[in-house]
Amino acid sequence: MFKFITGFSMLDLPHVIMILVGLGFIFLALYKKWEPYELLPIGCGMILANLPFTGITTQPGPGVGPAQAGVLGILLKYGLYQWTLLPQFIFFCIGAMTDFSPLIANPRAFILGAAAQLGIYFAFLGAVLLGFSIPEACSIGIIGGADGPTTIYTTGVLAPHILGITATAAYSYMAMVAIIQPPIINLLTSPEERKIYMKPMLRPVSKLERVLFPIYTMIIVVLLIPKSAPLVGMLMVGNLFRESGVVPRLTETAQNSLMNIITILLMLAIGASMPAEAVMHPRTLLVLLLGLLAFAFGTVGGVLMGKIYCKISKEPFNPMIGAAGVSAVPMAARIVQHLGQKENKQNFLLMHAMGPNVAGVIGSAIAGGYFLSLFMK
Amino acid sequence: MAEKWKQAFEIFTIGFGMVIILMIALSLITEYVGKFIQKFEAKKKSQSGEGK
Numbered sequence: 240m241f242k243f244i245t246g247f248s249m250l251d252l253p254h255v256i257m258i259l260v261g262l263g264f265i266f267l268a269l270y271k272k273w274e275p276y277e278l279l280p281i282g283c284g285m286i287l288a289n290l291p292f293t294g295i296t297t298q299p300g301p302g303v304g305p306a307q308a309g310v311l312g313i314l315l316k317y318g319l320y321q322w323t324l325l326p327q328f329i330f331f332c333i334g335a336m337t338d339f340s341p342l343i344a345n346p347r348a349f350i351l352g353a354a355a356q357l358g359i360y361f362a363f364l365g366a367v368l369l370g371f372s373i374p375e376a377c378s379i380g381i382i383g384g385a386d387g388p389t390t391i392y393t394t395g396v397l398a399p400h401i402l403g404i405t406a407t408a409a410y411s412y413m414a415m416v417a418i419i420q421p422p423i424i425n426l427l428t429s430p431e432e433r434k435i436y437m438k439p440m441l442r443p444v445s446k447l448e449r450v451l452f453p454i455y456t457m458i459i460v461v462l463l464i465p466k467s468a469p470l471v472g473m474l475m476v477g478n479l480f481r482e483s484g485v486v487p488r489l490t491e492t493a494q495n496s497l498m499n500i501i502t503i504l505l506m507l508a509i510g511a512s513m514p515a516e517a518v519m520h521p522r523t524l525l526v527l528l529l530g531l532l533a534f535a536f537g538t539v540g541g542v543l544m545g546k547i548y549c550k551i552s553k554e555p556f557n558p559m560i561g562a563a564g565v566s567a568v569p570m571a572a573r574i575v576q577h578l579g580q581k582e583n584k585q586n587f588l589l590m591h592a593m594g595p596n597v598a599g600v601i602g603s604a605i606a607g608g609y610f611l612s613l614f615m616k
Numbered sequence: 617m618a619e620k621w622k623q624a625f626e627i628f629t630i631g632f633g634m635v636i637i638l639m640i641a642l643s644l645i646t647e648y649v650g651k652f653i654q655k656f657e658a659k660k661k662s663q664s665g666e667g668k
Contacts, residue, residue, distance in 0.1 A: 346646035353639035360632045367624040376624065448653050455649070456642060463638060601642070602635055609631045 249291030253515035261285035261510065273414040277387065277506050281407060284510020287311060296511050311511035318508050319395045319402060325505040326392035327469045330604070332501065333388065334453070334477025335493035337568070337600070341593035343448050344441035347548070348564075348591075352598025354544030355564030358383030358537025359606050362529045369525055374398050377610035379526055382409045383533025384603025385416070385567035389470055391509065393607040397614055403513035404523050408530035416570045419531070420538050424562050424578060427542045432549060433578060435557040439587035441594075446482070453478040460605060466615050467608020474604060537565040541595065563592035566599030 264282030268275035288296050288311065295309035298316040318325040342348050363380030371379060378394035382405055390409040394402045412419065424433075457475035461468045480490045545561025559578055563571040572592035579588040 343646055343650060346643040346650070349639040349643035349646070350636075353636045356632065356635050360628045363631075364624060364628055367620065373620065373623060373627070377627070444650075445653055445657055447657070448650055451649060451653075452646065455645060459642065459645070460638060464634070598639065602639055605635050605638055606631060609634055610627075613627065 246291040246293075251515075253519040254289045254291065257289040257513065257515045257518060258286050261289065264510075267414075274410050276502055277410045278414070280503055280506035281410070281510040284311060284507040285513050286510075287507075288511040288514045296514065311507060314504055314508040315511055318504055319391070319512065320399045323392055323395045323469075325501055325508065326388040326395065327473050328497065328501050329388040329505060330392075330470055330473040331477040332493045332498035333600070334474040334479075335481045335490050336498070337474075337478055337481075337597055338593075339452055339478065339597055340444040340449060341441055341590050342595075342597050343444045343452055345591070345594045348560075348594030349598045349601075351541055351544050351548070351561045351595035352564040352566075352600075352602040354561065355537045355541030355566075355595065355599055356384065356602045356606050357540025358533040358535065358565065359603065361536040362533030365529050365532060366525075369529070371522075371525075372398075374614055375401060377613070378402075378405050379529045380533060381405070381603070381607050381610065382412070382530035383537045383565070384599070384606060385409065385413055385534060385537065385565040385571070386600055386603040387413065389603045389607040391505070392470060393610055396611055399512075400517060401522075401526060403509055404518060404526045405530065406509045407513070408527050412530060412534045413567045413570065416534075416565075416567050417574055419534050420562055420565075420571065420574050421578060423535055423538045424542055424559050424574075427539065428546070428558050430582060432546070432558050433582040434586075435549070435555050436583060436586055437555055437557055437588060437591055439590065441590050446484070449482040450479070453482065456601065460601070460608075464605060464608040464612055466612035467605055470604035470607055471601065474600070534565065538562050541565060541599075557586070557588055557591070560588060560592050560595060564595035564599045564602070566596060566603055568596050568600060569593065571599075572596040 261282040264278045267273040268279035296312045297303060297307060297309045298312040299308035359380045362383050363376045366376035366379040374397035378398040378401060381390050381393045387406065387409045391406045394405045453475035457472055460471045477493055480486050480493060541561035541564035542558055545558030549556045549558040557579060559575050563575050565571050572589055575592040576589040579586040
């Protein structure tokens, strides 16, 4: 009798493995401090989704009344799969938190941010080669944008069945930027190039420039790629709130309370989207591998463009800065700063690297918008 | 399969090309808007200086 009223009768090996993976995520968040705001709730959601008989991930629908639907099921359905509200609002909050001044002061950084999107398209081709469908390949490629919300939104629309894996890959690899990027940067640049000194300060950016930037960026990008509006549009609206200076309460809410609330809901839902049935599949390993390749090729694209700049620029230009174009704000920029300091103690590359870093956020959102425009009516 | 590869290659070239072109356009616009505003603000400053 005990066996039938508890969950033990349904606890099979795949679910136990997924519960252990969830515990692993919690361990990484707690003791390694790897993206704790993301990995802790993802790990909890994963454990809840794999414990049997809970009904917590049951989604509302025909034949499933409000009393039968589980809280994580409701989040999954309305937050991610059907209305995809949560990642869009995260973009609004990120806009309210982002300072685009380093990019406005040095607009060349846009091109470094664009080159670093190479990883998205290489991983996309790799995924097609390995037999994934085109929408799945788009969702896997976008991991290379190193941007969690873009990955979640694009996959939620194009291939929701692999959402948990792509989102987890994006956040996990972002946490591992310090491991993934330095060997690639060292391989592609010489010690002399890494030593190149750049003046630490960029020009000051006026308030008018900072206010106009989100307005014209939003209009131009959304006119060219209308389906990027939920990403670039929301990002720029959030940024306009911040830079306008006239709605400090709304900006403060977006930067703190709203961001925190949505992070809790979104990350729990992502964890909940990974029951064993959806994840314990050989293709999951391929998705993780392709995501890693996407990150690596993104870094390669950025550094190679940095090397071109280094050759043609009149001012000294350190090619490592291109690596920050993979977004992963601000970790990728910090890596460049750290490597620069290691080679030349006089070098402060952080502000220079922040330009391509925030340009990468716009670049990956454009890439995501383009993928969506191929399949959304 | 050939049709799928044709579509994938199109997505690769058009998609990556679009990101590059759009980012170059944004770079140029930001550069010119920045220069224009700097000139405009310098002019405003010098005019208000003359007024004093």
